[in-house]
Amino acid sequence: MIDMKTRQILATALAVGYLFSGAAIAQADSLYGAKIAERLVDDDRDGVINARDICPGTPTGAMVDNDGCHEKSSKLLSIELQILFDSGKYEVKPAYFPEVKKLADFLRSNPDSSVVIEGHTDDVGNDEYNLNLSQNRANAIAAVLVDSFKIRASRVKGVGYGETKPIADNSTAAGREQNRRVVAEVFARQTADVKRWTIYSVDKEKSLFSGR
Numbered sequence: 454m455i456d457m458k459t460r461q462i463l464a465t466a467l468a469v470g471y472l473f474s475g476a477a478i479a480q481a482d483s484l485y486g487a488k489i490a491e492r493l494v495d496d497d498r499d500g501v502i503n504a505r506d507i508c509p510g511t512p513t514g515a516m517v518d519n520d521g522c523h524e525k526s527s528k529l530l531s532i533e534l535q536i537l538f539d540s541g542k543y544e545v546k547p548a549y550f551p552e553v554k555k556l557a558d559f560l561r562s563n564p565d566s567s568v569v570i571e572g573h574t575d576d577v578g579n580d581e582y583n584l585n586l587s588q589n590r591a592n593a594i595a596a597v598l599v600d601s602f603k604i605r606a607s608r609v610k611g612v613g614y615g616e617t618k619p620i621a622d623n624s625t626a627a628g629r630e631q632n633r634r635v636v637a638e639v640f641a642r643q644t645a646d647v648k649r650w651t652i653y654s655v656d657k658e659k660s661l662f663s664g665r
Contacts, residue, residue: 500521529639529641530559531637531639533635534553534570534635535552537549541586543589544593553594556639557598557602560604561604566639567609567639568608568610569612570591570598570636570637571636571638572590572613573587573614573615573618574615574633577623584615584617585613588611588613588615589613590635591635594611594635595609
């Protein structure tokens with residue numbers, strides 16, 4: 454009579470024997486062997502294999518989700534303008550007009566685009582005062598675009614956010630300096646493909662503004 458331990462040993466031996474049998478190897482080969490390359494094909498090179506890709510034909514370099522579908526955005530460019538203001542003031546000094554001109558040149562090169570000038574402050578002072586100051590500074594830059602560089606007013610908008618959208622810690626001088634900023638958000642009338650950023654990517658539009 455075979456005891457329980459012997460039965461377990463025999464069962465294990467039989468299982469191991471099956472795994473190494475010709476039938477098991479043939480079955481594994483049919484699943485993973487000859488067809489493995491076919492199963493891993495990624496025709497549109499978006500990083501999602503055909504078997505899982507429900508959006509074939511992705512534009513080259515586009516950002517995709519787990520199903521291989523790419524996102525779209527109307528934003529063309531976001532750039533922090535290197536423009537400084539006197540404390541409590543919102544006049545754009547002529548010395549900073551070349552910085553605004555770079556933005557104007559980009560808008561002319563993209564006639565279907567529009568821009569939102571965003572003004573931001575640190576948290577020093579009254580909330581309402583900061584909100585008004587940031588709005589006035591954004592409006593001042595928008596006015597330079599329209600009046601000095603002849604960008605159509607319907608394409609330009611100024612918005613002040615005051616201290617409501619900090620990007621750094623307001624408890625330090627360095628942080629407050631970063632929060633006192635003016636940002637140009639450029640949008641297209643039609644959506645544009647969102648590109649995937651890689652270590653090899655170059656933001657060609659942003660380089661137009663850097664110049665340094």
